[in-house]
Amino acid sequence: MSLQIPITKTAASKISSIDFDNLHFGDVFADHMLVSDYKDGRWSLPQIVPYGNLTFAPSMRSLHYGQEIFEGMKAYKDAQGKAWLFRPEENARRLNVSAKRLAMPELPEEYFLEGLKALVRLDIGWIPSKENTSLYIRPFMFASEESIRASEAKEYKFIIFCCPVGAYYSNPVSVKIADYYSRASDGGIGFTKAAGNYAGQFYPTKLAEEEGFQQIIWTDSGKHEYLEEAGTMNLFFRINDTLITAPTGTRILDGVTRKSLIALAKDQGISVEERFLTVQELIAAHENQTLKEIFGSGTAAVVSFVKEFGYKGRRFPLADMGHGGYAALLKKQLTDIQYNRAEDKFGWRCAI
Numbered sequence: 001m002s003l004q005i006p007i008t009k010t011a012a013s014k015i016s017s018i019d020f021d022n023l024h025f026g027d028v029f030a031d032h033m034l035v036s037d038y039k040d041g042r043w044s045l046p047q048i049v050p051y052g053n054l055t056f057a058p059s060m061r062s063l064h065y066g067q068e069i070f071e072g073m074k075a076y077k078d079a080q081g082k083a084w085l086f087r088p089e090e091n092a093r094r095l096n097v098s099a100k101r102l103a104m105p106e107l108p109e110e111y112f113l114e115g116l117k118a119l120v121r122l123d124i125g126w127i128p129s130k131e132n133t134s135l136y137i138r139p140f141m142f143a144s145e146e147s148i149r150a151s152e153a154k155e156y157k158f159i160i161f162c163c164p165v166g167a168y169y170s171n172p173v174s175v176k177i178a179d180y181y182s183r184a185s186d187g188g189i190g191f192t193k194a195a196g197n198y199a200g201q202f203y204p205t206k207l208a209e210e211e212g213f214q215q216i217i218w219t220d221s222g223k224h225e226y227l228e229e230a231g232t233m234n235l236f237f238r239i240n241d242t243l244i245t246a247p248t249g250t251r252i253l254d255g256v257t258r259k260s261l262i263a264l265a266k267d268q269g270i271s272v273e274e275r276f277l278t279v280q281e282l283i284a285a286h287e288n289q290t291l292k293e294i295f296g297s298g299t300a301a302v303v304s305f306v307k308e309f310g311y312k313g314r315r316f317p318l319a320d321m322g323h324g325g326y327a328a329l330l331k332k333q334l335t336d337i338q339y340n341r342a343e344d345k346f347g348w349r350c351a352i
């Protein structure tokens with residue numbers, strides 16, 4: 001059943017010039033990339049070629065109307081040097097959820113999955129091996145047609161490239177609860193990984209940074225009453241011993257980390273509620289000291305601890321739960337599965 005993916009290898013590997021002990025996020029790229037083109041109503045068999053620049057027309061449609069979607073995932077090396085993916089079928093499926101909403105053609109899932117495995121197998125030497133490092137994988141799709149007609153394109157490109165990344169530890173963050181700007185609205189594209197969702201956040205995030213915050217907690221665009229998610233992460237609030245996270249729908253992204261943490265929490269008897277928490281409930285829980293933890297979840301950092309939130313000029317600090325919190329516990333359990341340090345009873349790991 002497996003696809004025969006044509007490979008053109010690079011004549012000049014960059015791997016020996018990379019300092020694998022000092023990797024930052026997202027500015028070093030592995031030797032190869034996977035490419036497939038959509039034309040005349042079908043996707044071409046993906047091919048692997050050297051990572052390199054593309055040429056395109058200035059009138060390429062994605063540059064004008066923003067038809068661009070992406071995914072984010074990782075490959076991990078275990079202590080024996082064996083490589084693993086984590087729930088890659090979820091990313092293949094979600095890419096097509098985004099594609100459908102942006103009027104883009106769905107990519108056959110085996111092109112995504114088989115192409116990805118062939119690419120990572122070829123560039124396996126690019127997966128760093130130090131503890132908690134990984135190979136970040138960026139699949140994306142964009143309208144490549146030469147035309148500025150304001151409607152969906154007829155030609156697209158799908159590409160996957162990879163970046164080795166260091167152990168991503170994010171320091172506990174201060175977050176600002178949005179009371180004016182918004183990220184997503186009902187019936188909109190908030191649930192997709194569309195490039196434009198990110199572009200719209202940079203300006204309000206820059207303003208929040210000027211006030212000393214690192215991220216924004218988005219609220220509903222109507223009344224700014226309900227807590228939604230951070231820009232690149234889903235959010236969990238622990239009140240007493242219950243974890244609360246916003247339900248997915250048209251505003252919230254269906255994060256793979258989010259759903260994995262929910263499954264892990266439920267599996268050990270932690271109560272999880274998928275419902276909207278209001279800003280007023282959050283502040284009340286902070287005042288009566290039942291608010292124990294807030295954390296974000298996403299592929300890049302797995303879990304980001306929140307040390308403080310701000311709302312309309314007031315600041316609300318949170319006590320550091322250290323290793324005793326749910327965030328630390330769930331983070332350890334999830335990364336132990338990803339790095340093949342623990343049993344994988346859910347069947348999430350995928351050998352490459």
Ligand SMILES: *Cc1c(COP(=O)(O)O)cnc(C)c1O
Pocket residue numbers: 072192193229230231232233234253254255256257258297298299300
């Ligand atoms: C990608 C993303 C997340 C996290 O999703 P994961 O699948 O867990 O990486 C959360 N929110 C938004 C808006 C995102 O784009």
